[in-house]
Amino acid sequence: MRNRFDTQLTLLNxxxxxxxxxxxxxxxxxxxxxxxxxxxxxxxxxxxEKQIDQKEKDIEALCxxxxxxxxxxxxxxxLISAAxxxxxxxxxxxxxAADIADIVMLADLxxxxxxxxxxxxxxxxxKMVTESVEAFVQRDLVLAKEVIAYDDVVxxxxxxxxxxxxxxxxxMPKQSRxxxxxxxxxVIDILMIAKYFERIGDHATNIAEWVEFSIxxxxxxxxx
Amino acid sequence: MRNRFDTQLTLLNxxxxxxxxxxxxxxxxxxxxxxxxxxxxxxxxxxxEKQIDQKEKDIEALCxxxxxxxxxxxxxxxLISAAxxxxxxxxxxxxxAADIADIVMLADLxxxxxxxxxxxxxxxxxKMVTESVEAFVQRDLVLAKEVIAYDDVVxxxxxxxxxxxxxxxxxMPKQSRxxxxxxxxxVIDILMIAKYFERIGDHATNIAEWVEFSIxxxxxxxxx
Numbered sequence: 001m002r003n004r005f006d007t008q009l010t011l012l013n014x015x016x017x018x019x020x021x022x023x024x025x026x027x028x029x030x031x032x033x034x035x036x037x038x039x040x041x042x043x044x045x046x047x048x049e050k051q052i053d054q055k056e057k058d059i060e061a062l063c064x065x066x067x068x069x070x071x072x073x074x075x076x077x078x079l080i081s082a083a084x085x086x087x088x089x090x091x092x093x094x095x096x097a098a099d100i101a102d103i104v105m106l107a108d109l110x111x112x113x114x115x116x117x118x119x120x121x122x123x124x125x126x127k128m129v130t131e132s133v134e135a136f137v138q139r140d141l142v143l144a145k146e147v148i149a150y151d152d153v154v155x156x157x158x159x160x161x162x163x164x165x166x167x168x169x170x171x172m173p174k175q176s177r178x179x180x181x182x183x184x185x186x187v188i189d190i191l192m193i194a195k196y197f198e199r200i201g202d203h204a205t206n207i208a209e210w211v212e213f214s215i216x217x218x219x220x221x222x223x224x
Numbered sequence: 225m226r227n228r229f230d231t232q233l234t235l236l237n238x239x240x241x242x243x244x245x246x247x248x249x250x251x252x253x254x255x256x257x258x259x260x261x262x263x264x265x266x267x268x269x270x271x272x273e274k275q276i277d278q279k280e281k282d283i284e285a286l287c288x289x290x291x292x293x294x295x296x297x298x299x300x301x302x303l304i305s306a307a308x309x310x311x312x313x314x315x316x317x318x319x320x321a322a323d324i325a326d327i328v329m330l331a332d333l334x335x336x337x338x339x340x341x342x343x344x345x346x347x348x349x350x351k352m353v354t355e356s357v358e359a360f361v362q363r364d365l366v367l368a369k370e371v372i373a374y375d376d377v378v379x380x381x382x383x384x385x386x387x388x389x390x391x392x393x394x395x396m397p398k399q400s401r402x403x404x405x406x407x408x409x410x411v412i413d414i415l416m417i418a419k420y421f422e423r424i425g426d427h428a429t430n431i432a433e434w435v436e437f438s439i440x441x442x443x444x445x446x447x448x
Contacts, residue, residue, distance in 0.1 A: 166408030169393040184390030188415070195416065 005070045012062055012083060013137050019055040019090050020133030024126050026052065026097040027200065031122035033104045034193065035115050045101035052094035056087045075214075082214035086136065089203040089210075093129060096196040096203070107189045117164070118190065121157045121197035124150065128204035135211045144215070147208035154201035161194040229294050236286055236307060237361050243279040243314050244357030248350050250276065250321040251424065255346035257328045258417065259339050269325035276318035280311045299438075306438035310360065313427040313434075317353060320420040320427070331413050341388070342414065345381045345421035348374065352428035359435045368439070371432035378425035385418040 026048050033041035063084050066072065072080060103109075128147050135143040168187050172180055213219040250272050257265035287308050290296065296304060327333075352371050359367040392411050396404055437443040 162409060162412055163405055165412065166393055166405060169390055170396055170404065170408065172394055180394065181387055181390060184394065185386060188386055188389065191412070191415070192419065195419070 008066055015059050017133060017137060020129055022052050023090050023093045023129050026094055027122055027126050030097040030100040033101055039105055042101040042104040046098045049094045049098035052091055056091040059087050078217060079214045082210040085210045086207045089206045093200050093203045096200050100193050100196050103189050103193055109186050109189060117157055117161050121154060124154050125197050125200040128201055132204050132207035139215055141215045144208040144211040148205050151201045151205045154198060158194050158198040165191045232290050239283050241357060244353055246276050247314050247317045247353050250318055251346055251350050254321040254324040257325055263329055266325040266328035270322045273318045273322035276315055280315040283311050302441060303438045306434040309434045310431045313430045317424050317427045320424050324417050324420050327413050327417055333410050333413060341381055341385050345378060348378050349421050349424040352425055356428050356431040363439055365439045368432040368435040372429050375425045375429045378422060382418050382422040389415045
């Protein structure tokens with residue numbers, strides 16, 4: 001019985017790693033589509049989000065099978081509960097990446113920017129997603145805590161971008177109202193994209209908190 | 225058997241109406257907390273979101289019981305599938321309302337504004353939530369379509385607020401950089417709140433689309 005359970009747990013790990021990899025690719029593609037103004041890639045990203053949704057359903061079914069057939073207790077039960085919670089956050093990460101791609105599809109961003117901070121936000125959130133999944137698979141509490149702390153990096157970048165947006169709009173050359181609004185709306189799109197990254201960071205933090213719960217039995221929210 | 229099914233369907237309707245009412249109250253309280261700078265009410269709103277989460281779980285359990293015990297087909301099956309999908313959107317509406325309350329809790333908004341457009345967005349989204357639930361309960365296709373069309377009103381209000389934000393930041397009196405940034409950040413908080421309302425409108429649209437599916441068997445996305 002235990003052997004069967006271990007085999008299924010290995011499969012669960014494999015599936016979660018795959019779902020994590022899909023999230024990373026989707027974030028990566030969304031930011032690439034943004035920087036290279038590549039609407040084809042943006043479209044691809046929006047479609048990839050459906051794969052993530054499917055993966056969530058597959059893993060959910062696997063977890064329910066594990067719960068029903070194996071009736072796990074204690075740490076095993078926590079592990080599967082954590083997996084069930086984690087995939088909800090991973091699915092939402094996919095949503096946010098698709099939301100970024102949506103802006104690339106709809107808007108015609110023509111800003112003279114190298115997206116330095118946006119790129120950093122993308123890198124930081126990809127790192128958080130990778131490491132939170134790694135922490136789950138390796139049952140690594142230290143790594144989970146590192147991910148949770150790293151969310152400050154993402155939040156700080158978001159603050160930097162907010163201030164940049166204020167400066168940019170505040171110092172816009174006085175052009176025709178129409179030109180001014182076009183430029184302002186582009187800047188606001190950048191802000192929205194930054195907001196989506198900030199949210200991705202929140203979801204990666206949630207994942208790491210569920211990893212913590214699966215190892216220690218205590219969830220962050222209960223500690224407060 | 226059919227009678228038992230009908231009794232359970234009546235219970236399902238009742239539960240969904242209650243979940244809808246919770247969403248409406250939460251949106252209402254979030255905007256009230258914002259306008260009256262009432263942090264206590266904001267805190268209450270964030271807590272109310274947990275009731276919505278619980279309601280989602282209850283309705284999910286009821287739907288699964290209906291599916292397992294009654295093995296419904298055709299229209300009945302669509303109805304229960306639609307209910308399962310709708311509650312995900314309702315739960316996210318609760319999340320967005322709590323996000324608005326979060327801003328009220330954290331920020332110290334000191335804008336000389338009467339929040340006219342934000343109030344209109346709140347009213348418009350509450351109307352959408354109420355009517356989409358009403359459309360589900362009454363199996364009212366016309367009302368569902370009206371809700372879907374009404375999302376344009378919310379989107380337009382969001383555009384108005386975006387332009388106001390650009391104008392406000394663009395025309396900020398030249399103060400010290402510190403004062404300027406404080407004011408700019410307040411304005412951006414308003415923009416974020418507007419974004420949450422825009423999202424609530426999207427979720428209400430999703431609900432109405434699931435109602436349409438439950439009646440016609442065709443889902444919006446499949447029509448494209």
